[in-house]
Amino acid sequence: MRHITANFSLYQSQLKAKLQSAVSKVHISSDLWTSPHRHGVLAVCARWVDEDYQPRRALLSLPEIRHNHSGKHQSRIIFSTLNIYDIANQLGCHTGDNAASNDTCLQHLSTRLRQDRNQINWDPKRHRIRCILHVINLSLQAFLFASSREALQAALDTGSDITGDELYKPFNFILNDASGGDTTNRPDHMEAQAEHPGGVACKRASIQKVNLPPTSDNKSDNTRRGGWIMVPALRKLHRIGLWLRNSPIHSDAWDERIKLRLGIDNDTRWNSWHRMIDNLIREKAASDNILTSSDWDYLEKTHAFLQPFMSTTLWAQGMTATLSQNLMIMDILLRHYGQKKELYEAEETHDPLMLHSIDMGWFVLDKYCIIWGVPYLRNCPSP
Structure with a gap:
């Protein structure tokens, strides 16, 4: 000693x-x-x-x-x-x-x-530098979970004269709690992604005796998640992840059939949704009977949209990250939002659900630039 x-x-x-x-x-x-x-x-x-x-x-x-x-x-x-x-x-x-x-x-x-x-x-x-990765993650939460632009505006207005978590907390409250898991008031265009009666359970038999979890509503789960409960594909994916994590028997059967761990989404783990979707898509041939065609369509579009966020998150962390690099990242992501919005506004590729999600995420990213000023000090802590 x-x-x-x-x-x-x-x-x-x-x-x-x-x-x-x-x-x-x-x-x-x-x-x-x-x-x-x-x-x-x-x-x-x-x-x-x-x-x-x-x-x-x-x-x-x-x-x-x-x-x-x-x-x-x-x-x-x-x-x-x-x-x-x-x-x-x-x-x-x-x-x-x-x-x-x-x-x-x-x-x-x-x-x-x-x-x-x-x-x-x-x-x-x-001398206060805010972590750019938290801003990116906040924008992605809005893309994946937010139900209305008015709710986001209310949260941002609440924190217009303050910084830090005093702004962050009401925003997260609206995303995660405001809907209370009630899917009856979701936007009409989300009904196009409506869950097949019986959910995942009705297609469970063909995964070699692996009994997949039911998708019936669970009050505690709905209350905790709020926003993504309105998107059936994400809800199913989350519950499959929980089902696999909660039992080694389930995970062993999945590993034997699919041969790739799915993972689990995590509120504080950046890009966890992208990793889950990526793992599932990589083994789509083996797991194609788990989700409906509408589910796969939404997940594939979401996977493609989230890819630049995964790349910029990795680029913005570590020893080589710089302030000038982070300014470039913000520009890249704002341009990415704009390009995807044009894509899904076009008649041949029109998708109201993706447009809604893009509008939510873009709105938050843009508002943070305005609230904090442009340019403002941005970097990532590396304790």
């Missing part, structure tokens, strides 16, 4: 020297994370340009956060980390997600820096 502590102190002192010799500001990112053993930790990372003009990054601290995850508590930990490395005077921007606690954290951090002996003037709004 003594040797571990000595090594830690040695490496920490070396990192401190590198940070203090930086020729740029030291930009930080922070993110709360829960370990598989249910321990809450706060990762604090740094990016800077060293004396050889090479970009560098490092993990500064990874303390456990117990009992209190408030922004004020996070600010104390970040401030302590800055003092340990003696880089408060070099602090540049902070990158984080849209959680309201990040706004609170930076406000308290600014106060602490101002009250410090060096009286550092650090503007929490000017």
Whole structure:
């Protein structure tokens, strides 16, 4: 244990020297994370340009956060980390997600820096960078789940004078809870994608004795998901994923027949819907009897539409991501929305359901650009 502590102190002192010799500001990112053993930790990372003009990054601290995850508590930990490395005077921007606690954290951090002996003037709004991947994911949620433009406008209007999760929460509430799983009020064009009576269960027999899950409405499931419950193809796909995950017998039978794990959608895992659809389409020949032709048509169109979002998400993360690159990504995605809208407006390829989804996603992406200003600081945290 003594040797571990000595090594830690040695490496920490070396990192401190590198940070203090930086020729740029030291930009930080922070993110709360829960370990598989249910321990809450706060990762604090740094990016800077060293004396050889090479970009560098490092993990500064990874303390456990117990009992209190408030922004004020996070600010104390970040401030302590800055003092340990003696880089408060070099602090540049902070990158984080849209959680309201990040706004609170930076406000308290600014106060602490101002009250410090060096009286550092650090503007929490000017130095706030929002994760572009969260914006992309929000736009995709609107594409997949939103039922009305008016609902999105109401959510955005609610947060017109605020930032972070204070805007994000009402938006998500409308997407996930407003419909309450009630499919009776869905738009008329969604009826074209109406579920076949009996759903997946009526075509289950041909997958070699694999009993697929029924698609009868489940109140708790509907209440949790709200938006996608209006799209039968997504509802079926989600329930198949749950059915496979909940039993090793089911997953073994699926693996033997389909030979490719389907996966499961996840609200906090970017592109999880694309991966699920992609896995199913890759083995369509083996699983063609699971869904109706209308379901397959919708999933294939959705898969093609989501592909650029998958690519840009991968491009926008990691060590090589830059602000200028992210501006290009926003332009690419807005252009993608426009091109697909023209495609599905054409008479020979007209699709009201896709047009509705495109309108929802495009609306959100465009509104975020307006709310935050163009250009605005955008990047992805990499704790």
